[in-house]
Amino acid sequence: MFVTCQRCGLNWDATNARKNVALCASCRARPARTVNAVDLGRCRPWRGMFERDEITPVDDDGVAVMPGRRVCGNSDCVNPDHVEG
DSSP: OEEEOTTTOOEEEOOSSOTTOOSOHHHHOOOOSOEEETTTEEEOBOOSEEOTTSSSEEOTTSOBSSOSEETTSOTTBOOGGGEEO
């Protein structure tokens, strides 16, 4: 039996016990609150808006949040220990 996601339209096989689920796994996923960096500890992903490049986190007024290079490699990290500059 196949089920169609009510949000994105993805079809998946629901022969298991989850036949009553209306959304696929991607649509049910929640944003991450922390991400583990290898040597630097935990990153805090930005949960707000982004610049047009979809990399630079900005506040409600369009001002870049914590500008600088992220030493952890995650461009949306707002952990002050991970930002240079």
